Amino acid sequence: MTKRRPHLLYIAFWYPPSRASGVYRALATSKAFKDAGWEVTVLTCTIEYLSTVVGSIDLSLIDQVPPGVDVVRVSRVTDFDVRSMTRLSANLPLLWSKTRTQMVGVRQRLDDLRGGDPSAYSFSDGYLAWIDPVVNSGLRVNSAKPVDHVLATGNPFSAFEAARLLSGQIAGGFSVDYRDPWTIDVFTGRTDLANRGTREAEHQIVAEADLCFHVNEAIADAYRQLFPEHAKKQHVVFNGFDSSSLPPVRSRRTGAVRFGILGTMNDKWPMDPIFMAWNSVRDRLPSGSELVFGGHVGYFAKSTGQLVEALPESTSGFRYLGPVPKAAVARFYDELDVVLLPVPGGPMVTSGKVFEAYALGIPIVCVQAEGGGARALLSDHPLAICVSPEPDSVADALLQAARLAHDLDSKVSSGIRFEAREFERNASLRPMVESIARVVGSQGP
Amino acid sequence: MTETHIPLGHLGQDSISRPWIVVFGGVTRIGNRRARRAAARALSWGMDVVWFDGYEEVHPSGSRVRLKASPTDGAKVVVVGFRNEESSGLAGRLRNRTAGDQEVETSRLWSPTTRRVGNLLRSRACWTAVREDVRRISGIEDPEFIVFTDDHMITSAWYAGRIWAATPICSDLPWA
Numbered sequence: 001m002t003k004r005r006p007h008l009l010y011i012a013f014w015y016p017p018s019r020a021s022g023v024y025r026a027l028a029t030s031k032a033f034k035d036a037g038w039e040v041t042v043l044t045c046t047i048e049y050l051s052t053v054v055g056s057i058d059l060s061l062i063d064q065v066p067p068g069v070d071v072v073r074v075s076r077v078t079d080f081d082v083r084s085m086t087r088l089s090a091n092l093p094l095l096w097s098k099t100r101t102q103m104v105g106v107r108q109r110l111d112d113l114r115g116g117d118p119s120a121y122s123f124s125d126g127y128l129a130w131i132d133p134v135v136n137s138g139l140r141v142n143s144a145k146p147v148d149h150v151l152a153t154g155n156p157f158s159a160f161e162a163a164r165l166l167s168g169q170i171a172g173g174f175s176v177d178y179r180d181p182w183t184i185d186v187f188t189g190r191t192d193l194a195n196r197g198t199r200e201a202e203h204q205i206v207a208e209a210d211l212c213f214h215v216n217e218a219i220a221d222a223y224r225q226l227f228p229e230h231a232k233k234q235h236v237v238f239n240g241f242d243s244s245s246l247p248p249v250r251s252r253r254t255g256a257v258r259f260g261i262l263g264t265m266n267d268k269w270p271m272d273p274i275f276m277a278w279n280s281v282r283d284r285l286p287s288g289s290e291l292v293f294g295g296h297v298g299y300f301a302k303s304t305g306q307l308v309e310a311l312p313e314s315t316s317g318f319r320y321l322g323p324v325p326k327a328a329v330a331r332f333y334d335e336l337d338v339v340l341l342p343v344p345g346g347p348m349v350t351s352g353k354v355f356e357a358y359a360l361g362i363p364i365v366c367v368q369a370e371g372g373g374a375r376a377l378l379s380d381h382p383l384a385i386c387v388s389p390e391p392d393s394v395a396d397a398l399l400q401a402a403r404l405a406h407d408l409d410s411k412v413s414s415g416i417r418f419e420a421r422e423f424e425r426n427a428s429l430r431p432m433v434e435s436i437a438r439v440v441g442s443q444g445p
Numbered sequence: 446m447t448e449t450h451i452p453l454g455h456l457g458q459d460s461i462s463r464p465w466i467v468v469f470g471g472v473t474r475i476g477n478r479r480a481r482r483a484a485a486r487a488l489s490w491g492m493d494v495v496w497f498d499g500y501e502e503v504h505p506s507g508s509r510v511r512l513k514a515s516p517t518d519g520a521k522v523v524v525v526g527f528r529n530e531e532s533s534g535l536a537g538r539l540r541n542r543t544a545g546d547q548e549v550e551t552s553r554l555w556s557p558t559t560r561r562v563g564n565l566l567r568s569r570a571c572w573t574a575v576r577e578d579v580r581r582i583s584g585i586e587d588p589e590f591i592v593f594t595d596d597h598m599i600t601s602a603w604y605a606g607r608i609w610a611a612t613p614i615c616s617d618l619p620w621a
Binding site for chain 1: 564568593600
């Protein structure tokens with residue numbers, strides 16, 4: 001008799017064609033389990049939601065979904081339906097929106113004062129309306145093909161609650177993959193910012209989960225301290241890079257230096273000191289040197305406007321290249337001499353792009369505050385210059401990186417590429433697959 | 446593809462000759478950009494577009510669109526500008542109110558307040574500006590989509606939804 005392959009139900013709100021930052025980890029996770037011989041079913045949001053509400057989509061990413069992975073798109077009961085508005089709210093939509101936001105806060109404060117748990121979900125999240133549809137879809141999937149384990153990735157953290165509820169109704173257990181901390185502030189480490197209902201919900205989820213995964217040691221440590229009784233469940237699974245995103249190992253180039261940034265820019269990126277530094281060093285760089293940015297501006301269409309306006313004029317030696325499709329990432333990097341990593345935050349913020357940058361084997365200028373997570377990962381990189389987001393420091397780093405680029409030794413680049421292999425996606429996700437397989441009691445087919 | 450710019454009051458039922466969408470393009474730059482994108486996509490589907498544009502004239506490059514899509518032959522976009530009418534209404538006057546020198550002390554309190562009130566009323570003001578034109582085309586075949594591209598066009602989308610009850614209302618066009 002043929003042994004049945006284990007079946008993973010993967011709850012990932014952001015999955016292709018979404019272009020949210022967590023998509024690549026979600027994509028890689030589904031691929032890693034599929035490659036390890038699992039049946040994989042992904043529960044994710046609808047394309048309509050991505051295009052009409054989020055307003056951002058990358059259809060080219062659909063081609064990256066591994067063959068054989070079943071994708072079930074689950075509608076979210078949207079909280080904004082123009083037709084359902086009353087005449088008053090439709091005529092004063094901004095006032096209605098502000099009042100509504102205030103009322104959510106008031107209700108939570110009242111709940112806290114009452115000490116009760118009156119609502120179906122006591123925690124705050126903009127995606128609560130997705131939980132019930134996901135649980136129902138998960139039960140249908142389980143009926144058709146029994147699920148051995150449920151893995152949820154957050155944010156949104158409603159996915160965690162959906163996994164917990166689902167797990168309670170099927171034979172398989174569940175695990176959670178934190179791409180960011182939930183009730184711990186990723187920038188300050190504070191744990192008292194979330195309301196009590198949210199803190200309790202997270203505690204319950206962690207208590208019932210088999211395993212919790214985090215993207216770096218700083219976050220895992222913070223959770224070990226937050227839930228000491230569940231410290232052993234906290235594991236680190238780094239983000240990684242995709243081999244297909246790397247160009248061939250570079251050799252030395254002369255002449256103009258091209259500095260480049262790739263990623264989805266958001267308003268937390270320390271771009272001002274970078275642009276100020278760029279303006280101050282341009283004249284000291286070889287003629288024709290330029291700074292290019294490739295990627296989306298803002299995760300959501302509605303956040304794009306102000307960020308685009310903040311970009312410098314092209315006359316300043318800066319060029320915005322627009323979004324770079326996944327298939328063109330290697331070509332983008334191949335044309336760079338120096339890669340810049342603008343990273344906000346502190347020890348808990350690493351940025352997914354740091355692994356790609358690490359493996360390129362060209363000089364890196366990482367702009368992040370002292371003690372930052374990305375800086376820690378680059379500490380042993382021979383071509384990385386890590387500086388605080390201050391114009392003078394960044395300017396010095398740009399000049400130093402330009403010199404490194406002109407003196408680049410391809411043997412050093414090859415050595416870096418070799419060292420970076422542990423961050424390749426499949427390798428970095430292997431611990432997750434193996435530990436869940438152990439929990440399920442299966443080592444694959 | 447033809448692109449026609451007309452002022453309010455000149456939109457007629459003969460403006461549309463094939464499946465069409467109505468775009469309430471808003472008064473903000475981001476709204477204008479999204480409207481332009483929606484119009485381009487609809488044109489590439491071979492649909493006509495009626496685009497109510499409250500952004501034009503502030504930025505001449507606004508609705509004088511660089512529609513980069515490859516529109517199906519014959520599809521057209523009719524841009525109905527309403528910025529002047531909207532900004533000269535009550536909400537616009539409140540929003541743009543500036544005090545004279547002798548009123549500086551008063552204006553410190555008054556101007557931000559009136560600006561805020563004007564902003565809160567802006568969605569209604571946009572509808573007031575465009576409603577007669579919308580009603581004028583209400584008798585023709587229902588549009589395929591009602592698109593609103595910023596918060597200030599929600600009122601217009603809501604009323605248009607009452608006229609064309611079966612038409613989906615969205616803030617961007619779905620992908621085919």
